[in-house]
Every structure is written in C-alpha cells, then in structure tokens.
Amino acid sequence: MGYGIKLRVWGDYALFTRPEMKVERVSYDVMTPSAARGILEAIYWKPAIRWIIDRIHVLNGIQFENIRRNELSNRAAVPIRAVNGDNVEVCQYIEEDRQQRASMVLKNVDYIIEAHFDLKGDDSSEPGKHLAIFERRVKNGQCYHRPYFGCREFPVNFSWCDDVPESCLTGERYLGYMLHDIDFDNDLNPQFFRAVMNNGIINCNKEVVS
Numbered sequence: 001m002g003y004g005i006k007l008r009v010w011g012d013y014a015l016f017t018r019p020e021m022k023v024e025r026v027s028y029d030v031m032t033p034s035a036a037r038g039i040l041e042a043i044y045w046k047p048a049i050r051w052i053i054d055r056i057h058v059l060n061g062i063q064f065e066n067i068r069r070n071e072l073s074n075r076a077a078v079p080i081r082a083v084n085g086d087n088v089e090v091c092q093y094i095e096e097d098r099q100q101r102a103s104m105v106l107k108n109v110d111y112i113i114e115a116h117f118d119l120k121g122d123d124s125s126e127p128g129k130h131l132a133i134f135e136r137r138v139k140n141g142q143c144y145h146r147p148y149f150g151c152r153e154f155p156v157n158f159s160w161c162d163d164v165p166e167s168c169l170t171g172e173r174y175l176g177y178m179l180h181d182i183d184f185d186n187d188l189n190p191q192f193f194r195a196v197m198n199n200g201i202i203n204c205n206k207e208v209v210s
Contacts, residue, residue: 004116005134006161009039014106014149019179025103029062030197033204034181035149036113039156042147044134049117056202057112059167065107073099109149112164135160167200180208
C-alpha cells in the first residue's frame, strides 16, 4: 500500500541534464522523476521507505536561458598508493583546472510533485508515522541537505501542498525519452520512459526501458 503526498517546489533556475549531451549541458524541458525523488529524499530519507513518483505537475510555462558556468575540466584522480591504504590527500584546485562551459537551463520553474512511499521488505513500522514526520519537516522547512534542481547552485524552495493549482499549459506535448530513475539494484542501470505532458501533468507510472 502506498501513502501519498503533494509537494510544491519552485526556484529561479533548474538544470536537469540530458545524458546524450557530453560537453555542454542542456536541460530536459521539465523535471525528471529521479530529480523529484532526490528532492523528497533530501527532506526525509529512511532505509525503511522507498519514494515513488506518480505525477509531476508543471505550473509555469517552459522557458530556457543560455548561461555560462565555471566547471572543473577533469575529475579528481585517486592515486594508486591511496587505494593501497596509504594516507594520501586527494584534492583538486579549481584555479588549475577551470573551464567555462555553456549551459541551457530552465528559468522560473514551479512544479508539484505527487508521490507516495512503500515500506521496504518486512519492515513493520507504522507508515502513518513516516507520513506525519515528512509533513512536519516540510512545514517547518527542515531538510537533511538543501534540495536542488539538478545542480547545487540551483536551490529548491518547497512547501506543503493540499490543493493543486491549475497549470498555464494546455494540450498534449510529447517530451521524448526521459530519464526515469537509476536502478540501484542492477548495476546502477539508467531507466528511461516515454514522457508525455497533458495539460501540464506528466504521468510517471509508465513502462520503463533500460
């Protein structure tokens, strides 16, 4: 049995990077289910529950903006001797490895995440307790770490939602294949689904492909 919630999230910018873009970041048109799950887990995560995204409501019109951001050119490499157990500092200095890249980001985003959670395994805890804790944390503005829209420099504002306002978007819009989530139980395989938005609502309970 699932226990549902509605959470309103909004912010100035968002960047849900398409995996097929290798160098310059380009965002999906809307928030992905995996990003929505990450926001919920930033507010309330427990090993006993698993968040499942049901629907994403897109309240504002889809607007893109091209910006330039400073990024690291390479990942920090772990020396072999550090892997062998020696105490070696692993670090990377942005001044020595900075690269400016263009990013196509979303601006003025406003969503409602409609989701539920299931209890994992044979956990016997009271599900109403988890629901009450999540609601209290949201209303108090509490989170384990500040949730963000794809990148940490794009923080999320959030609030509890009882009634879903009407979206400004109408009609049907095909969004193509979109990242649904990562299969953590199967070698971290990415899963995709055919995303379709009807009157600003994306149904995330679709068949996924790996």
